[in-house]
Amino acid sequence: MARVIELNKSVTESNDKDAEELRSDLKEQGVFLVNIMSSPGSGKTTLLSRTISDMKETTNIAVLEADIDSDVDAVKIEDLGAKAVQVHTDGMCHMDAGMTRRGMEGMDLDGVQLAFLENVGNLICPAEFDTGAHKNVMILSVPEGDDKPLKYPLMFSMADALLITKMDTKEYFTFDLDLCIDHVKKLNKDIQIFPVSAKTGEGMDAWENWLRDNLF
Amino acid sequence: MARVIELNKSVTESNDKDAEELRSDLKEQGVFLVNIMSSPGSGKTTLLSRTISDMKETTNIAVLEADIDSDVDAVKIEDLGAKAVQVHTDGMCHMDAGMTRRGMEGMDLDGVQLAFLENVGNLICPAEFDTGAHKNVMILSVPEGDDKPLKYPLMFSMADALLITKMDTKEYFTFDLDLCIDHVKKLNKDIQIFPVSAKTGEGMDAWENWLRDNLF
Numbered sequence: 001m002a003r004v005i006e007l008n009k010s011v012t013e014s015n016d017k018d019a020e021e022l023r024s025d026l027k028e029q030g031v032f033l034v035n036i037m038s039s040p041g042s043g044k045t046t047l048l049s050r051t052i053s054d055m056k057e058t059t060n061i062a063v064l065e066a067d068i069d070s071d072v073d074a075v076k077i078e079d080l081g082a083k084a085v086q087v088h089t090d091g092m093c094h095m096d097a098g099m100t101r102r103g104m105e106g107m108d109l110d111g112v113q114l115a116f117l118e119n120v121g122n123l124i125c126p127a128e129f130d131t132g133a134h135k136n137v138m139i140l141s142v143p144e145g146d147d148k149p150l151k152y153p154l155m156f157s158m159a160d161a162l163l164i165t166k167m168d169t170k171e172y173f174t175f176d177l178d179l180c181i182d183h184v185k186k187l188n189k190d191i192q193i194f195p196v197s198a199k200t201g202e203g204m205d206a207w208e209n210w211l212r213d214n215l216f
Numbered sequence: 217m218a219r220v221i222e223l224n225k226s227v228t229e230s231n232d233k234d235a236e237e238l239r240s241d242l243k244e245q246g247v248f249l250v251n252i253m254s255s256p257g258s259g260k261t262t263l264l265s266r267t268i269s270d271m272k273e274t275t276n277i278a279v280l281e282a283d284i285d286s287d288v289d290a291v292k293i294e295d296l297g298a299k300a301v302q303v304h305t306d307g308m309c310h311m312d313a314g315m316t317r318r319g320m321e322g323m324d325l326d327g328v329q330l331a332f333l334e335n336v337g338n339l340i341c342p343a344e345f346d347t348g349a350h351k352n353v354m355i356l357s358v359p360e361g362d363d364k365p366l367k368y369p370l371m372f373s374m375a376d377a378l379l380i381t382k383m384d385t386k387e388y389f390t391f392d393l394d395l396c397i398d399h400v401k402k403l404n405k406d407i408q409i410f411p412v413s414a415k416t417g418e419g420m421d422a423w424e425n426w427l428r429d430n431l432f
Contacts, residue, residue, distance in 0.1 A: 039255045039256045039257060039337070039339075039360075040255045040339045040360055040364055040368060041255060041258075041357070041359060041360025041361045041364060042257075042360075067367050068340065068367060068368060068369070068370070069366065069368075069369050070363075070366040070367050072363050072366055072367070091344075091370070093338070093341050121255070121339065121340075121367065121368070122338060122339070122340055123255075123256045123338070124284065124309040124337075124338055124341075125309050125338075125340075141257070141359065143257060143357065143382065143385070144255075144258075145257050147286075147288050148256055148257060150285065150286040150288055151256065151283050151284065151288070151289075152284060152285075153284070153285050154284070154307070169359070169385070169389075172385050172388055173385075
């Protein structure tokens with residue numbers, strides 16, 4: 001059993017202000033917080049598991065798992081030896097800054113350099129709420145298709161980095177990587193794009209170096 | 217270019233009542249409306265395309281495509297010779313009954329026996345709003361993983377039928393079909409489950425027969 005925190009909607013109306021405060025407080029503690037967003041089943045937990053395995057010798061990592069229900073993800077992360085807390089969102093389709101703060105306060109952050117918030121699986125609502133993270137990262141998996149930037153433009157517009165996951169399955173799907181990158185760059189010319197496979201390790205170095213470069 | 221209707225949030229607060237009225241009005245017109253829900257990229261449009269191709273000789277079909285942006289799906293459906301209208305949800309993460317009514321009113325329903333609402337790609341919010349459809353169908357694709365019922369229980373609980381899509385890719389992913397069905401049946405013992413591949417045609421007959429049996 002992973003530690004589970006039940007959350008309700010934040011009472012405050014000033015999410016942007018709360019987010020700025022959380023971002024600043026975490027920076028003071030030396031904790032770089034990355035908000036990971038995607039559809040359900042795009043491979044967030046598998047990606048994080050591989051990232052933790054690759055980086056844990058040199059970097060102290062913690063994960064805040066947000067889901068409507070279950071603790072399957074937090075258990076997987078704990079099995080890797082990383083700190084993990086599961087938060088339940090009381091049916092809510094996204095995390096906000098107040099919820100993120102309560103989740104982070106439920107973790108022992110002593111010595112933690114890198115924290116991931118695995119947001120609720122949803123390509124729409126999480127893009128509308130600043131969680132207080134220092135970087136917003138989204139995941140698009142190859143099986144989802146190269147047209148997703150056309151249909152869910154907000155998330156592609158606000159992300160600092162895009163991971164294109166499950167690249168090892170590319171030959172089984174109709175997915176045009178160049179076309180997808182074109183769609184994304186039209187929405188967000190500064191976005192960092194990392195095509196990766198957590199299964200084969202393809203592209204993981206570039207993603208992990210980006211994380212290391214951003215640590216405080 | 218497909219016909220595009222821009223929608224705003226419905227002004228009424230009585231979504232359940234609106235949904236009942238729409239359901240009754242459509243039944244009177246002989247139109248069986250099926251609400252299709254899933255994550256982004258689970259294969260809703262591909263599934264619908266195959267279903268239309270298989271059934272169009274015997275059944276008059278129309279599709280209401282709901283997205284935040286773009287008209288790529290409606291164009292694909294029109295290319296098959298079916299009626300299609302694209303609605304844009306003004307950033308909203310789901311369709312409600314008022315929005316569905318306005319979309320349906322934008323279509324020529326004369327002679328239509330079967331209408332699909334392709335809801336916004338989202339495994340959470342659409343489950344909370346009755347659209348006025350006669351049946352709610354959800355799609356889970358093999359690449360998304362067999363643990364999704366644990367994490368998004370509401371949608372699996374309220375659906376009348378579940379299509380497990382992209383079965384042709386099963387050998388490339390860790391997906392335990394029996395385990396998945398167990399998870400789903402614990403939430404919803406009466407749900408109809410159809411494992412299918414729109415690519416190979418596997419399982420499509422059972423799904424299409426279920427649709428035919430439900431026509432008015």
